[in-house]
Amino acid sequence: xxxxxxxxxxxxxxxxxxxxxxxxxxxxxxxxxxxxxxxxxxxxxxxxxxxxxxxxxxxxxxxxxxxxxxxxxxxxxxxxxxxxxxxxxxxxxxxxxxxxxxxxxxxxxxxxxxxxxxxxxxxxxxxxxxxxxxxxxxxxxxxxxxxxxxxxxxxxxxxxxxxxxxxxxxxxxxxxxxxxxxxxxxxxxxxxxxxxxxxxxxxxxxxxxxxxxxxxxxxxxxxxxxxxxxxxxxx
Amino acid sequence: xxxxxxxxxxxxxxxxxxxxxxxxxxxxxxxxxxxxxxxxxxxxxxxxxxxxxxxxxxxxxxxxxxxxxxxxxxxxxxxxxxxxxxxxxxxxxxxxxxxxxxxxxxxxxxxxxxxxxxxxxxxxxxxxxxxxxxxxxxxxxxxxxxxxxxxxxxxxxxxxxxxxxxxxxxxxxxxxxxxxxxxxxxxxxxxxxxxxxxxxxxxxxxxxxxxxxxxxxxxxxxxxxxxxxxxxxxxxxxxxxxxxxxxxxxxxxxxxxxxxxxxxxxxxxxxxxxxxxxxxxxxxxxxxxxxx
Numbered sequence: 001x002x003x004x005x006x007x008x009x010x011x012x013x014x015x016x017x018x019x020x021x022x023x024x025x026x027x028x029x030x031x032x033x034x035x036x037x038x039x040x041x042x043x044x045x046x047x048x049x050x051x052x053x054x055x056x057x058x059x060x061x062x063x064x065x066x067x068x069x070x071x072x073x074x075x076x077x078x079x080x081x082x083x084x085x086x087x088x089x090x091x092x093x094x095x096x097x098x099x100x101x102x103x104x105x106x107x108x109x110x111x112x113x114x115x116x117x118x119x120x121x122x123x124x125x126x127x128x129x130x131x132x133x134x135x136x137x138x139x140x141x142x143x144x145x146x147x148x149x150x151x152x153x154x155x156x157x158x159x160x161x162x163x164x165x166x167x168x169x170x171x172x173x174x175x176x177x178x179x180x181x182x183x184x185x186x187x188x189x190x191x192x193x194x195x196x197x198x199x200x201x202x203x204x205x206x207x208x209x210x211x212x213x214x215x216x217x218x219x220x221x222x223x224x225x226x227x228x229x230x231x232x233x234x235x
Numbered sequence: 236x237x238x239x240x241x242x243x244x245x246x247x248x249x250x251x252x253x254x255x256x257x258x259x260x261x262x263x264x265x266x267x268x269x270x271x272x273x274x275x276x277x278x279x280x281x282x283x284x285x286x287x288x289x290x291x292x293x294x295x296x297x298x299x300x301x302x303x304x305x306x307x308x309x310x311x312x313x314x315x316x317x318x319x320x321x322x323x324x325x326x327x328x329x330x331x332x333x334x335x336x337x338x339x340x341x342x343x344x345x346x347x348x349x350x351x352x353x354x355x356x357x358x359x360x361x362x363x364x365x366x367x368x369x370x371x372x373x374x375x376x377x378x379x380x381x382x383x384x385x386x387x388x389x390x391x392x393x394x395x396x397x398x399x400x401x402x403x404x405x406x407x408x409x410x411x412x413x414x415x416x417x418x419x420x421x422x423x424x425x426x427x428x429x430x431x432x433x434x435x436x437x438x439x440x441x442x443x444x445x446x447x448x449x450x451x452x453x454x455x456x457x458x459x460x461x462x463x464x465x466x467x468x469x470x471x472x473x474x475x476x477x478x479x480x481x482x483x484x485x486x487x488x489x490x491x492x493x494x495x496x497x498x499x500x501x502x503x504x505x506x507x508x509x510x511x512x513x514x515x516x517x518x519x520x521x522x523x524x525x526x527x
Contacts, residue, residue, distance in 0.1 A: 048416060050412065050415075050416075069415075070412075070415040070416060071415050071418050071419065071420050071421070074415070074416055074417060074418035075418045079416075080416045082412070082413070082416065086410075086412075086413045086416075087413075088406055088409050088410045088413055088414070089409070089410075090405065090409040090410075091402075091405065091406065091409065095402055095405075098399075098402060099402055099403070099406050099414070099417050099419070100417050100418075102399055102402070102403065102417075102418070102419070103417075103418035103419075104418070147417070151417075151418075
């Protein structure tokens with residue numbers, strides 16, 4: 001379980017997160033929603049160690065993540081998929097996938113894991129030896145999701161996976177995400193601008209506004225609350 | 236026509252040396268976006284240490300290996316102690332530090348060994364090889380230069396293309412943040428990259444010393460020619476460094492041969508300008524990302 005307690009982050013005079021607290025359960029998707037500048041990306045970057053908090057704690061399965069290096073947090077089984085389709089463009093599709101297996105899989109297991117992911121995303125099969133820079137937006141998103149899944153993570157942090165994608169591809173990605181988490185011991189924190197799409201696959205929802213948690217409730221309740229949706233989510 | 240072939244062979248041998256130092260620049264630039272101005276001077280310093288050891292009776296090949304290892308150590312320590320603390324600060328800081336280091340290395344060598352030029356032993360004969368009745372402007376030592384550089388380039392190619400360490404190093408160079416998010420210990424790999432660049436710089440120093448006026452400043456012009464080579468190749472491509480090195484070597488050799496050796500630096504400058512105007516991104520620059 002991921003536990004965030006009284007987490008605060010400041011960039012100079014700007015307070016990006018103010019005493020944020022929430023929990024994300026294993027086997028469930030927790031959507032983090034809110035307008036631009038609400039602090040969603042900063043929250044994920046702080047959990048994965050890219051940003052140092054000014055106060056508060058983050059713990060995963062009982063162990064504190066604050067103060068650990070980004071690499072050591074990743075090696076605990078935390079897969080952070082950053083916004084902007086974070087592929088390494090200069091590496092091939094297969095190299096991008098292989099890179100994620102180096103710390104967690106034995107030499108003999110790596111190729112089989114890559115094949116498994118390429119079967120999961122058949123569209124990437126034909127591009128396996130191509131540089132990731134040649135992929136379309138949807139293909140890149142499949143690659144980063146595949147790269148996150150190949151390490152069999154215990155915690156996935158997804159930052160706006162639907163950004164810039166066509167609605168059909170977004171729906172496919174969300175369905176894929178749901179399929180990958182259902183019945184598995186994996187905790188997913190999904191940051192999304194596309195609140196409707198995120199709520200459709202999530203179990204829990206946290207709404208951030210100006211760096212503060214304003215709502216933390218089940219996704220079903222948030223979806224059903226018209227006032228709340230209109231006020232904070234714009235639909 | 237004989238002169239043309241002489242200049243061509245001379246250009247290839249010198250171009251290989253420029254390619255080696257250009258490779259060092261490429262390794263560092265693509266990982267850290269820093270031009271290491273002290274790379275040539277570091278090669279000079281290790282060659283002077285090699286000179287001391289040879290003077291004390293050490294065998295050439297032992298000294299050769301030791302000099303490469305010292306080059307690795309200088310590169311790694313420079314990154315760890317001087318460059319790493321500058322991460323995230325002004326881009327001008329590493330420029331100032333590496334120029335300062337250049338001055339320190341040259342000053343140190345001058346203070347210990349003096350500024351006068353001297354000879355440095357070559358591993359093989361520097362007399363031109365004979366083909367039939369003709370002596371060509373290519374010696375056994377030139378053959379050694381070409382072989383040594385090709386061995387280094389092949390080793391680097393194997394490391395970067397076919398090993399997981401190389402994959403980690405490339406990932407760290409291309410996208411530090413994503414590599415870290417995938418569990419790659421980027422800091423360690425950057426140190427290793429600077430160390431490997433130090434080996435390449437030392438090799439360039441050892442290969443250039445017997446054919447140059449060996450003094451604390453003998454790598455300065457070679458650095459300029461190597462920088463030209465790296466820019467021609469695209470600053471991020473090891474293959475580009477090799478091709479750029481040979482192009483630079485040939486052009487500088489033709490200018491020196493036909494127009495006079497005093498014009499060689501101007502020839503390199505002209506080549507750099509033409510390269511920047513014709514293809515500023517370099518011959519082996521990465522293709523632009525697909526826009527979607």
